[in-house]
Amino acid sequence: MNFTIQNVLIATNDDYATVDVQVIDGTIAAIAPDLDVIGTAVDGSNKLLLPGFVNAHTHSSEMWQRGIMSIFPLELWLAELYDFAPLDLEKVYLSALGTAVETLLSGGTSVVDHLVLTPGKELETIATAVRAYREVGIRAFIAPLIQDESLSAGIPSGETEQNHEPYFRSTTATLEIIEEAVKQFHRPEEGVSILVAPTGIQLCSDGLFKGCIELSDRYNLCRHSHLLETKAQEKLAQEKYGCTAVEHLQRIGYLGDRTSLAHCVWLNDHDITILAQTQCTVVHNPLSNLRLGSGIAPILKYIKSGVNVTFGCDGASSNDSQDLLEAIKMGSILHNITDSDYQNWITPKKAVEMASLGGAKGLNIADQIGSLTVGKQADLVMYDLTNLSLLPRTDPIGLLVLGRPTNVVHSAWINGKQIVSKNQINTINIDNLRQELFNRSQWETKRKSQTVAQIETHYRQVMDL
């Protein structure tokens, strides 16, 4: 499957250049003007070529509840989410397909799926997601979401005494499932990786974290968690550890250059220094942070401190889409209101780098993907600059990031394999997917979460509402 893209626009240090790009055996073999055509010739004229982005944090099965979730903060939202979570593996399959498709059609070539596991069918859930991502052909990083404390333990106790149900599955059993998943599905060279992914300090014991660290070291796995998404979690960390969550995670050895942390809204300056020192990656999810009222993550501070930052859509129930370009746009412009000096603001070019190379760094594969570099794998996206939403012709990356591009992904390749052609997915039938999503759902407005009814009073009390 060798090919040569001809006359395509690429970004240079401070401008653009028109070049040819040769791809041989899935690898970028040459980038220069007027190259010989190796393999198929691909017309790149009036198109922009960028490295594929990483959708660095999502939960695919949330697609089933997008649009219908109550307008709640995280803790109540989560209670509602779990009350209506899909348990059916066919739904898991379809929402993984949908997540992959929306990611691909908005410039992503990799997805980190912090995958919610169906109780009792944990390995089957993972197998199902693996199957979906392999079918679509997106580079998949499956991070099975694990915890060993029950949901109510994620809300601070405040002055009150709280008793929490024990979690239905033991820490050991959970770790065994993850190890088995690694053995069965972790095939980075085939585009499927398993991550250890304790959901976060709010619902995980130190035992679970330590087991994950051990698995991560033994099998060379990346680590992925939520971190301090809400003010409630900041309070909870103080109750639980008597220090910040970041200090605690550093103490137990969870932080490192293979660790990516979603949200990171409620960190103090010392916490930020720790993230920089330990070379963690922050995954910024601007849409869900706004939707759930979590706050604005101090992204400009992270950048100033040298912390690697990339973007995620987060699950589609808190976003409520999987459009990476939307996440990149909002994750850039949102921060202009947090620093009056515009010289610190994120430029479109910087945003593109964060979304591609930043994402690769967070997965510890910046030597393999994330930039248009000879020798790297060909995870490429080619945008159609004659699309109405990218006209008139101005600064192509400026308009791609700051505009609202619609149907602009002309082609996408992953490891040199073409997955998108003329804005259509080659690998699966989208009409079938639409039909299945339609058939397995119904329009509804009225549903009441029993768990929310149980916890709301306590939540309002402890949060001073």
Added chain:
Amino acid sequence: MNFTIQNVLIATNDDYATVDVQVIDGTIAAIAPDLDVIGTAVDGSNKLLLPGFVNAHTHSSEMWQRGIMSIFPLELWLAELYDFAPLDLEKVYLSALGTAVETLLSGGTSVVDHLVLTPGKELETIATAVRAYREVGIRAFIAPLIQDESLSAGIPSGETEQNHEPYFRSTTATLEIIEEAVKQFHRPEEGVSILVAPTGIQLCSDGLFKGCIELSDRYNLCRHSHLLETKAQEKLAQEKYGCTAVEHLQRIGYLGDRTSLAHCVWLNDHDITILAQTQCTVVHNPLSNLRLGSGIAPILKYIKSGVNVTFGCDGASSNDSQDLLEAIKMGSILHNITDSDYQNWITPKKAVEMASLGGAKGLNIADQIGSLTVGKQADLVMYDLTNLSLLPRTDPIGLLVLGRPTNVVHSAWINGKQIVSKNQINTINIDNLRQELFNRSQWETKRKSQTVAQIETHYRQVMDL
């Protein structure tokens, strides 16, 4: 052009209903299940019908610079914008078409164009925009942007003494142009209205405001201005008047139920009370407020105080698109971080009402458009609920507002005339528009604004940067 939409989903108070909608002579004649078919039968199955939204603040010609503007705050951004503003009337025409098309394809049926006038060709500029909007068939509210002070007067002086060039056109001459525009083009019954639109306190004398008030009263015109978009303008108002901008505008009689004010970011609580008392409309432009780092407008406070609020895209150089659904989404979820009590957050249904009825109120025509009400004009938008971005089926309005709908506008009618069918514009040739936008532009990255070079040092000084 009578028609009956059959079996379409509409929102009821707290749910949805499937109904038929009869439109006779441009007016909604009946809404109920199982109506007789009058005129053409339109299949509404698996579709959602909403009143058209109002893009309540934009500047159409900014489309020519979208994507390329530096990452600047308003004052410097404006200097760069004007250094490269298109002077060619054909460009004015094309960007008005583009603005109308993007508005229509994101649920809008009305547009308020705070239209930048080409110096020396002011009436021709207005005539050109009128021609474009009439061709497309969108309901147009043209607000010719006027000022009588030169650009540098819009930046606070601070400790320094500043001399400003006099503006090139007298206040009287400017007002004469507006009166002539009213005589030539103000035809509300044909879908084209002229507004008086002094740009704002930062660049307008009291004489200009008073002239506009007089024209507005004499010809029954709406009033439209920017208001306190930036902190710099807040400072400037204190320098200029010794009170807040709102207090001053109330004193001179500019505020009232026909006055809509774009941005309103830097108002204090007393100012908000004045807006409520005078029944002004706030036009919220969340994207440009973020892009330019202006701040977060206190929208939840406005709502609580009874101020009418609606949404605008603002010009495409500060957004950088004209997608109303994006503005509505961001203008809803952005405020969840400003109030920890989620019971005050904007729901999707509320957002839809703000975008439709709120927009109509701001234009003083809430008795004519803005809701699905028998007797109102048929400004209708029908969304395709089988589109991938609106699946699976959950809460249709929830997903429309909170998701990232793409290609979802199946049909749109304005005053009963069908302008969009099957997601295609009926009235103009989009391929021609794309070709013209392409031909009259070029990809570029390097341009330097001379005016920015002149004013940046002073700006940084007075803003303590």
